[in-house]
Amino acid sequence: MSLAIKVLIALIAGLGAGLALTAANGDLAATLIPVLQPVGTLWVSAIRMAIIPLVVSSLLIGVGGAVDTRTVTVLGAKGFGLFIILLVMAGLFSLLIAPAVFAQISIDPAAAEMLRQSATAAGASAVEGAKQLPSVAQWFVDLVPVNPVKAAADGALLPLIVFSIALGAALTQVAIRQRDALLSVMRAVQEASLVVMGAVLVLAPVGVFALSFVLAARIGVAAAGALVTYMVVVCGVSTAFCVFVMYPAASVLGKVPIATFARALLPAQAVAFSARSSLAAFPAMLTLAKDKLNLSEPMISFLMPVMITMFRCGAVIGQLVGAMFIAKLYGIPLGPAQYATLLLTSVATSFSVPGIPGGSIIMMVPVLLAVGLPAEGVGVLLAVDTIPDMFRTATNVTADMATAVVLDRNRVRSAA
Secondary structure, three states, X not given: OOHHHHHHHHHHHHHHHHHHHHHHOHHHHHHHHHHHHHHHHHHHHHHHHOHHHHHHHHHHHHHHOOOOHHHHHHHHHHHHHHHHHHHHHHHHHHHHHHHHHHHOOOOOHHHHHHHHHHHHHHHHHHHHHHHOOOOHHHHHHHOOOOOHHHHHHXXXXXXXXXXXXXXXXHHOOOOHXXXXXXXXXXXXXXXXXXXXXXXXXXXXXXXXXXXXXXXXHHHOOOOOOHHHHHHHHHHHHHHHHHHHHHHHHHHHOOOOOHHHHHXXXXXXXXXXXXXXXXXXXXXXXXXXXXXXXXXXXXXXHHHHHHHHHHOOHHHHHHHHHHHHHHHHHOOOOOOHHHHHHHHHHHHHHHOOOOOOOOHHHHOHHHHHHHOOOOHHHHHHHHHOOHHHHHHHHHHHHHHHHHHHHHHHHHHHHHHO
């Protein structure tokens, strides 16, 4: 039985067991949560343990070891351009579906008032956190790490990527002997990191089962009403974007049959779905990129680490749908200008969404404030964010891999 099937079975079994046990015996489910949660957390931590050395070594090899630096430059430029196009498409896809759905639902005024009151505490915390977010100018300043070692210790991948790309570019100007010595060390680091990742992925079914059981047991079956509609819309738009945009893009533009692409992607999607972290799915993405999709070395070593850190279509979908739901909840009408502002702001903030569970909700406050929506409404979304976040993260991973396939196949055709 393949790892993909094992992980999928573990995911379904964990969700089913968690929901069933919560409904049948809530006390027993509550007892099992603190037992299984450390298992899932330990597995995700084991994956993250090797992420930084893997990303840094891959970028140094991809940039510093490039025979043709122009290839890396062109690939990066094309990649960023395609990122922007797909992020905007994800936003337009959300604007096409969500307003029509929300227009058909009516929220009882009393229920809406209760939801707004329940949002106050969590929303106030989110607003306080938003005050600590860096300005646009500060965000650009922070891209250049004063201390790369501290950036690595803090898990700040974006500044670390900037440092690695700069160091890799500088290596191309160093004498071949010295450059090859460092690249040889980096290749050893990369291979060792992949060995660690491979060992951790063998335990994926155990980790995924533990994570999905805890998630299902905590969620239970009590969610209802308008919040269910919100969750269904986020999950539905995310799934539809993958099925009707990203899979066909991988097939038509990337020349990979949809069935082949979907089967290859299952392990990475399952990890993303259960861990709710794009970074946690990165090792599985590297494995399928090499073994199943046969992507080129520049794509694997250079662009994929950048994508997993910056490119999040699921975040754009989640922020737009969440903002429209909050507008509905508070009875605030939105016009074309507000929709355009939401789209642009969500695309811009998506580049700084942290690769952690609930990252896009954390970054939603600036999006809401941009169109005058009450930031406290984030508290409502935080209460039910677990399931939408699972779908958003899986969408991020799907879009990353589809983009990698499209860019790689077009790079090969251009070279030919």
